[in-house]
Amino acid sequence: MNYKPLSDYPRDAVDRLLNVIHLFRDIRATSEWQYDVLLKRSRLSTLAPGEALLHAGDVDQWVYFLLRGELHVHVDDDAAAREERPLAVIRPGEVFGDLSMLLAKPRSATIVAAPVGQEVQVLAVDCTLFGDLEDFSLLHLPTKLVFYRNMVHSLRWKLEVYRSKYPAHELANSHRRLKLYTGPKNSKEELVALAGQARDLARILLDWNAEFGSGQLAAEESDMTNFLESILS
Known part of the structure; x- marks a missing residue:
């Protein structure tokens, strides 16, 4: 996997790329300076077909946005399991990794680039910036409000x-x-209320996802993913 900080790319190209992501667009509309702070703590990852982005059991505070290509979600981390039908498919425009960040839990699944197809490009945001609700020295209150409003909105749509x-x-x-x-x-x-609501929604989504992997819900996974993609785009 190859990843680079956004500062390695031309600024105008970065702005065009991130303008399609609600979080970055909303923060930039609030404050150009706060937008710059977030850019410095974000990076672009490029994956070849079949390459892993995240492993079950990983612990980190990154939230991800798929920009190009397709990612497959697997419960098991071994190579043989990746040959089987994925638990879920992530397509461009989707946010993922938010449950682990919000609940401070290890990653529950392994996420890999589709074994065939185009190169995958993922934006990763270091969300340790948003964790301390008392600290506004780097990110101000309006910026943190934008973040948690976006998280709540995304989680509610997934639950719907x-x-x-x-x-x-x-x-x-x-x-x-x-x-x-x-x-x-x-x-x-x-x-504080939004952060609490986001955590509560994340717990409910974890309960859904646990059943989603049991077989019955997985049978209609592609329809759900397509619907999610349409409402988040």
């Missing part, structure tokens, strides 16, 4: 995909029962 497919499932309305924040907007209180 499951709900639309399985409306009678016991988990179907779990995320809708979570209490929404109703206090002052653009405040530290909202930030």
